[in-house]
Amino acid sequence: MEHNLAVGLDIGTTKIVAMIGxxxxxxxxxxxxIGKSKSLGVHxxxxxxxxxxIQSIQxxxxxxxxxxxxxIEDVTVGIAGQHIRSLQHSDYITRSNSETVIDEDDIDRLINQVHKLVMLPGEEIIHVLxxxxxxxxxxxxxxPIGMYGGRLEANFHVVVGQVSSIRNIGRCVQSAGLNLEGITLEPLASANAVLSQEEKEAGVALIDIGGGTTDLAIFRDGIIRHTAVIPFGGNVITEDIKEGCSIxxxxxxxxxxxxxxxxxxxxxDNEIVSIPGLRGRxxxxxxLKNLSKIIHARVVEIVEQVYVEIKNYGHEEQKKKLIAGIVLTxxxxQLKHLKQLVEYITGMDTRIGYPNEHLAGDSDDxxxxxxxxxxxxxxxxxxxRQDRKKLEQQENVVNEEEKPSDDEEVKEQPPIKERRSFLDKLTDRVKDFLDNAE
Known part of the structure; x- marks a missing residue:
């Protein structure tokens, strides 16, 4: 595929979307x-x-x-689902020589230390932030890079998920004849599409209400601070209407x-909708009043659960306050008056998030x-991800062409090497697993 093209594949509970950008x-x-199909095999x-x-993806x-x-050949896939949970964890390393400055390797060592955390059976660390x-x-x-010190410690936000669920997604993508190029946490993907850098700095909670799950991502000072997946979304509202109205x-x-x-x-009280009965009935x-009562009850439940997570993050402490409030996506x-309801329950400023933050101005509505x-x-x-690959390739070429003789020159160049994220490593592991798992 061309270099500056990418395909996102959102495997949701209600719909599957393939988007080429x-x-x-x-x-x-x-x-x-853009292509979308009804998602049948996802709960x-x-x-x-x-x-x-597989059929829906195709x-x-x-x-x-x-x-x-x-x-389409390569796709980037999102993972979410009720098996995702996150935890806070602190860890430290002691450096053997405090007279050298802290570098990438120290940080990698510290991050690898987090891997020793004991997980529930079948769970694996997806992301360490x-x-x-x-x-x-x-x-x-x-x-901390470039500082002197003997003991380096950090607080981590660790996201954990079920390996089997992630492998199953990989399997579906592969069997649909596609190449799994990358895996991303869905709350992070939605946040990138919808939030501005200022909001991430000021502190913001992104609530992505999907069909089967509601994802939450909290940012503050430009860094992701908390993620959670709440195992219900728009579908439970539909279910309740179906039961409550017998339709x-x-x-x-x-x-x-x-x-x-x-x-x-x-x-x-007198606004009424008439629904055709089943054959001959x-x-x-x-x-409409009853309808919105049913919806209201469910939505309140979802929003309250999300709010519990926002409070777990510590929104009520002064220095962790989310100044930019809540963004719904x-x-x-799209439910009418949801913004008002969320503001009423949480007391936080709320807006609806449209994914036009990075899209060209003339994109379709x-x-x-x-x-x-x-x-x-x-x-x-x-x-x-492709930009990163390009950088790596350029670096390799530069490294082979000329190695500067004068030591001073080397020091001047800032390190471009970006740390490979956990999700990249996870993608590679899932790929290896699928290749060897026939």
Whole structure:
């Protein structure tokens, strides 16, 4: 595939989206093609039927290929689902020689130390994110490289997930005839697509309400501080409408989208929707007030759980306050009056997040819908990964061409080497596993 192209594959509970994007000359991203299919083999963000998921992936990919008139090979995939959890952990290393400065290798050693954490069976560390460092007891250091010190410690945000679920996703992608180029945590992908750098600095909670799960990512001082996946989303609302009004799922979903509201106070008692009955039966009449009461009850439950996680992070402490409040995205964020409800429950400023932060100005409105936040984020991630690859290749060429004789020159060049993230390593491990697992 061309260099500055990337494909995001969002394998969700309700839909699977394949999105092809390219960087234009202004560094913005143009979406060339998009395909979506109904997701059949996924429950609460986890694959539970491999064959159906493969078919859905192929369908979405085909549609995107037709739209963009090109073939898709490599994709960046998001992982989420109810098996993802996160924890805070502190660790330290003692350096053998405190007369040399701290470098990349020290940090790698410290991060590898975190790997010795004992996990539940079947769980594996997906992501280790250093929050802040201490050098010889001096706290709140953002970047210890280049400092002197004997003891280096850090607080980490550790994200853990089930290996088997991740491998299953890899398996589906591979069997759909695609090459798994990268794996990204979905809350991180959505955050990249929707949040501005200022919000990440000021402190913000991104809530991505999907069909099967609600993902949360909290940023402060530009660093991700907390992630959580809450195992219900828009689908439980539809389920409740279906049960509460005794109608079929398709009708419940339509009702929710067309007439649903998260705020029951505003419907008059006499507003009624009539729903055609099943074959030969009388039509059903449903009051909008009842409809929004059902929706309200469920949404409150989801928002309250998210708020518990925000409080767990420590939003109530002065120095951890999230000044930019809450950003809602995902398909579930399109529910009428949800913003007001969230502000009412949490007392935090709230806005709806559209994934247009990095998209070219002339992008279609339907692409910048909150529905596609994760897909856009995955495309961005794929493009970033390619930039990194390009840098590495250039470096290798430079290194082979000329090694400067004068030592001073070497010191002048800042290290470009970016630490390989856990997700890159995880991608490689999943690939190796799939290659050897026939």
């Amino acid at each position: 390219r960087k234009n000359e202004y560094g913005k991203v143009e979406i060339l093609g 609460r963000g986890v694959v539970n039927n491999i064959t159906q998921t 369908q979405a990919v085909q549609e995107a290929e037709v739209a963009a008139e090109m073939k 250093p929050q802040e460092y201490k050098v010889d007891g001096q706290a709140e250091i953002k970047e 079929i799922e398709k009708q419940a979903e339509l009702l929710k989208i067309k007439f649903g509201s998260a705020w029951p106070g505003e419907n008059k 009388e039509p059903k009449e449903i009051t 995902g398909g579930g964020s 339907d692409i910048t819908s909150p529905l596609f936040a994760t897909a856009v984020g995955l495309v961005l991630d794929g493009l970033k």
